[in-house]
Amino acid sequence: MAELTTPALAAGIESFTYPGDAAPVLDGVDLSLAAGTLTAVLGGSGSGKSTLGRLLAGWLLPGAGGTLTGFLDLGGTRLRFTGGAADPRINPGSWGRSVGFVPQDAAAALSTVRATVAEELAFGLENAGVERAAMAEAVRRTASQTSLAHLLDKDPATLSGGQLRRLAIGCAVISGPAVLVMDEPFASLDRSGAEDLADLVRNLVKDGTAVVVLSQRADDLLLDADSWLLLTGGTAAMAGTPAEVSAAGVLEAAGVVCPRQTAGSGILPPVCAAPVSGPPALELRHVSFAYEGKRRRAWAPATPEAAAPVLDGLSLSVAAGEIVAVTGSNGAGKSTLLRHLNGLLRPTAGSVLVNGRNIGGQPAGRVSGEVGLLFQQPRDQLFERTVEREVRFGLDRHRRRRLSAALGRPTANDHGVAADRAARQALDAVGLEHLAGRHPAELPASQQRLLALATVLARRPAVLALDEPTVALDGHGLAVLDRVVRQAAAEGTAVVLVTHDHDYARSIAHRLVHLDSGRLQSAG
Amino acid sequence: MRLHPFTSLTAAGSTAVITTAAASLPLSLTVIAGAAFLAAAGGAGRRMAPAAAGILVPLVLSLFILHGLFFPEGTSVLAQWGPARVTAEGLRFALERTAQLSASVLVLLLCSFTISVPDLVAALSARGVHARFAFVLASTLTLLPAISTRLARIRQAQEARGLVITGGVFRRLAAFRWQAIPLVLSLVEEAGTRAAALEARGFGNSGARTSYREVPDPPLQRRLRPVLLLAAAAAIAVRLWQPTAGA
Numbered sequence: 001m002a003e004l005t006t007p008a009l010a011a012g013i014e015s016f017t018y019p020g021d022a023a024p025v026l027d028g029v030d031l032s033l034a035a036g037t038l039t040a041v042l043g044g045s046g047s048g049k050s051t052l053g054r055l056l057a058g059w060l061l062p063g064a065g066g067t068l069t070g071f072l073d074l075g076g077t078r079l080r081f082t083g084g085a086a087d088p089r090i091n092p093g094s095w096g097r098s099v100g101f102v103p104q105d106a107a108a109a110l111s112t113v114r115a116t117v118a119e120e121l122a123f124g125l126e127n128a129g130v131e132r133a134a135m136a137e138a139v140r141r142t143a144s145q146t147s148l149a150h151l152l153d154k155d156p157a158t159l160s161g162g163q164l165r166r167l168a169i170g171c172a173v174i175s176g177p178a179v180l181v182m183d184e185p186f187a188s189l190d191r192s193g194a195e196d197l198a199d200l201v202r203n204l205v206k207d208g209t210a211v212v213v214l215s216q217r218a219d220d221l222l223l224d225a226d227s228w229l230l231l232t233g234g235t236a237a238m239a240g241t242p243a244e245v246s247a248a249g250v251l252e253a254a255g256v257v258c259p260r261q262t263a264g265s266g267i268l269p270p271v272c273a274a275p276v277s278g279p280p281a282l283e284l285r286h287v288s289f290a291y292e293g294k295r296r297r298a299w300a301p302a303t304p305e306a307a308a309p310v311l312d313g314l315s316l317s318v319a320a321g322e323i324v325a326v327t328g329s330n331g332a333g334k335s336t337l338l339r340h341l342n343g344l345l346r347p348t349a350g351s352v353l354v355n356g357r358n359i360g361g362q363p364a365g366r367v368s369g370e371v372g373l374l375f376q377q378p379r380d381q382l383f384e385r386t387v388e389r390e391v392r393f394g395l396d397r398h399r400r401r402r403l404s405a406a407l408g409r410p411t412a413n414d415h416g417v418a419a420d421r422a423a424r425q426a427l428d429a430v431g432l433e434h435l436a437g438r439h440p441a442e443l444p445a446s447q448q449r450l451l452a453l454a455t456v457l458a459r460r461p462a463v464l465a466l467d468e469p470t471v472a473l474d475g476h477g478l479a480v481l482d483r484v485v486r487q488a489a490a491e492g493t494a495v496v497l498v499t500h501d502h503d504y505a506r507s508i509a510h511r512l513v514h515l516d517s518g519r520l521q522s523a524g
Numbered sequence: 525m526r527l528h529p530f531t532s533l534t535a536a537g538s539t540a541v542i543t544t545a546a547a548s549l550p551l552s553l554t555v556i557a558g559a560a561f562l563a564a565a566g567g568a569g570r571r572m573a574p575a576a577a578g579i580l581v582p583l584v585l586s587l588f589i590l591h592g593l594f595f596p597e598g599t600s601v602l603a604q605w606g607p608a609r610v611t612a613e614g615l616r617f618a619l620e621r622t623a624q625l626s627a628s629v630l631v632l633l634l635c636s637f638t639i640s641v642p643d644l645v646a647a648l649s650a651r652g653v654h655a656r657f658a659f660v661l662a663s664t665l666t667l668l669p670a671i672s673t674r675l676a677r678i679r680q681a682q683e684a685r686g687l688v689i690t691g692g693v694f695r696r697l698a699a700f701r702w703q704a705i706p707l708v709l710s711l712v713e714e715a716g717t718r719a720a721a722l723e724a725r726g727f728g729n730s731g732a733r734t735s736y737r738e739v740p741d742p743p744l745q746r747r748l749r750p751v752l753l754l755a756a757a758a759a760i761a762v763r764l765w766q767p768t769a770g771a
Contacts, residue, residue: 057724059720059724092720092724101724103721105717108721110721112670113663113666119737122736123736125734126649128726128729129734131734132735132736135734136736157666157669342684363688364680364683365689368683368684368685369686380677380680383709394687395686441713455685
């Protein structure tokens with residue numbers, strides 16, 4: 001499929017260093033993308049994939065964004081960089097017309113000031129001064145290409161995760177760029193969403209676009225790629241066809257997740273005999289919930305439709321030491337269910353019991369000692385200045401309650417020492433102890449996820465609620481997650497995890513339940 | 525009839541100017557009634573009422589205290605406490621000013637609550653107004669919801685780790701100190717990413733721009749706008765030449 005003509009985009013990166021950093025983040029990466037080809041850049045978390053993608057797409061500009069030595073070649077025009085003041089400058093607007101980019105967080109690509117999907121799609125064309133008739137035609141064509149035709153009049157702020165990603169892709173391809181770079185496009189999409197996206201990518205490649213997918217998972221679509229480039233520590237460790245790179249057996253060590261690693265391992269026997277005496281660690285009794293009103297912008301007309309119940313008389317009982325996986329498609333209400341476990345959301349009917357005690361009416365902050373919740377987006381969970389402070393947040397308060405119960409009247413020093421120890425142990429458990437002084441925002445996505453997990457583990461909760469825990473984790477991160485969850489269950493923690501990843505759910509859970517139409521059904 | 529945003533702005537501005545210049549109590553009351561009716565009919569009444577109260581209550585109170593108690597020209601004294609005299613003339617003057625001011629405030633509020641900001645931004649862009657200005661204007665509406673969503677997420681993350689937020693407004697305000705720094709840092713971080721996205725989508729281009737959104741501007745409205753502006757100018761002129769008119 002690859003043509004032997006001028007590549008649509010080529011890069012020869014000798015090194016790229018962020019301002020203020022001593023070591024380069026990319027070091028020796030060569031890439032050549034021919035029209036009508038699919039290239040996968042694979043690598044574990046922190047391997048430099050996102051930096052490479054943003055550099056290729058003009059989102060990270062050599063000079064202001066960091067020091068680049070090497071070259072970038074767009075459609076035969078070669079720009080050489082030496083890291084000096086005389087280096088050429090990239091105009092991100094005109095570069096962006098040739099190279100589209102879809103970031104990991106698709107919402108970040110949107111203008112946020114357009115009222116409808118159609119206007120958001122047209123934003124880039126408006127800036128380029130395209131006539132309205134041509135814009136309308138481009139919007140129509142792109143919408144049909146990205147299956148957004150029925151959503152053109154919707155407010156972008158009301159789209160689901162999968163729709164948002166399709167919109168971001170539409171915004172990137174509407175100007176007909178020669179190259180499309182996508183960062184982790186399959187993360188958090190359910191199976192049907194991932195299949196739709198794979199079809200879209202295949203069509204773009206067929207129409208002549210050079211597509212680059214940056215990923216830490218060797219997803220199904222990528223098995224059909226023309227070439228794979230494996231990054232480790234910012235260096236191109238290996239390049240070749242998928243078969244060549246797979247055969248070399250280097251993917252696992254680099255932290256790349258290969259789906260067949262987890263597939264078909266079946267349901268494991270319980271980690272410990274589930275104790276049936278006494279009340280279950282967690283019990284949901286006929287829980288119903290509906291959101292009051294849809295989020296909307298001030299100028300959008302109110303949606304007249306009545307809010308449909310997300311949870312509809314749902315019941316679930318989880319024993320201490322048991323791991324229950326809740327599966328369901330995107331938008332089925334899995335996250336909503338988890339937020340009921342620690343009181344962040346309150347059921348409109350029914351009750352939630354933790355260790356036999358109804359948590360109704362208690363603020364979420366009080367329930368947090370018993371129920372630890374890992375949010376779906378780690379960035380929603382992290383807010384402190386350093387990794388250590390992040391794990392320690394609220395521990396003093398929490399420890400004080402526990403210590404007071406255990407020791408009678410402990411000193412302030414006891415609280416501090418106990419909190420320090422708990423924080424250190426939690427960081428040890430997820431392998432981040434060497435990063436205690438770093439800023440959470442500086443960590444790659446997989447480590448942010450593990451840090452969020454450490455903040456939950458540090459409290460030693462009786463119930464562990466994990467929202468899509470595998471998303472954003474690379475192979476190394478998945479191994480840590482697996483170990484931590486099994487260990488917690490072995491120590492008697494009841495674990496409820498929601499995931500769209502059936503293979504993962506089957507590999508770790510004692511019991512699978514499926515959430516559909518607000519109710520749970522046994523799934524295996 | 526859907527009003528072009530420029531027509532809404534011109535109508536509101538002209539009405540405010542004419543009402544102020546005419547300084548006629550019946551006209552002011554008519555405008556107040558008209559604005560209230562349109563707000564209710566257009567479904568903006570409930571959102572507009574708190575804003576109108578927030579602006580008008582302190583203004584009206586200060587007008588009545590100032591003119592109701594201290595009006596040197598007043599002769600019909602209704603009550604007196606030392607230097608403070610409540611006079612019939614003072615009360616009437618305060619009432620007139622209140623009606624005049626309320627009419628202008630209500631008309632402008634009605635315009636700001638009913639105007640379609642996307643239409644306004646598109647209309648401004650079509651007239652060659654700088655894209656950055658149009659962006660800032662549109663952001664004023666999207667920023668607050670974005671901040672409150674972000675704030676709610678940070679608060680939930682903190683509650684999930686033991687921060688107990690209960691009690692009244694003051695406790696909640698005190699708890700805000702935990703969220704302020706993470707909120708600002710995350711907004712700054714997002715602004716950096718957003719800037720890269722906007723630049724890559726050609727937002728920084730200096731050339732001519734077009735607008736996808738079509739804002740219909742019927743000929744009747746196009747002719748109405750200069751008439752409204754002329755009427756406002758005429759009202760000012762009459763006021764200047766006949767300073768006592770309507771008073």
